[in-house]
Amino acid sequence: MGSREQDPGSKPTDEAALSARLRRLGDRLDRIGTTRAKDTGEAPRPTADTSGLARGFRLSTEFVAGVLLGALVGWLLDRWLHISPWGLIVFLLLGFAAGVLNVMRAAGLSGNPNDAVKRRDD
Numbered sequence: 001m002g003s004r005e006q007d008p009g010s011k012p013t014d015e016a017a018l019s020a021r022l023r024r025l026g027d028r029l030d031r032i033g034t035t036r037a038k039d040t041g042e043a044p045r046p047t048a049d050t051s052g053l054a055r056g057f058r059l060s061t062e063f064v065a066g067v068l069l070g071a072l073v074g075w076l077l078d079r080w081l082h083i084s085p086w087g088l089i090v091f092l093l094l095g096f097a098a099g100v101l102n103v104m105r106a107a108g109l110s111g112n113p114n115d116a117v118k119r120r121d122d
Helices: 010-040 051-081 086-107 113-121
Strands: none
Touching: 051 086
C-alpha cells in the first residue's frame, strides 16, 4: 500500500544519474574553489594541515623550557649560595617571563627590538 516497489531495471539508471550529478557537483565546486583562489590571491587551503599542531608544540616547548631553565638556575643558586628558597623563587619568575617572551617572539606578537629602533629613526 504505502510502499513503492520499483522494477529492478530502474535501479542502475538511478545510480548512474546520481553518480553523474555527484560528478557535476564536484566539477562545480572545483571551479568555484579556483575562482575564489584567483580572487583572493591565495592558494586553496589543504584539508589536513598539521602545521598548526607543530606550531602549538613549538610554542608550548618554548614556554616550558624557559620555566624549567629558570627553576634549575634558581635551585642551583640556592644550593651554591645557601639562600633557599629565594633563588628558586626569583629565577622561576624570571624563567616564566623569559618563556612568555619567547612564546610571543615565536608567535610573531612581539617584534624584534631592532625594528623599533629603526622605526624611531625613520
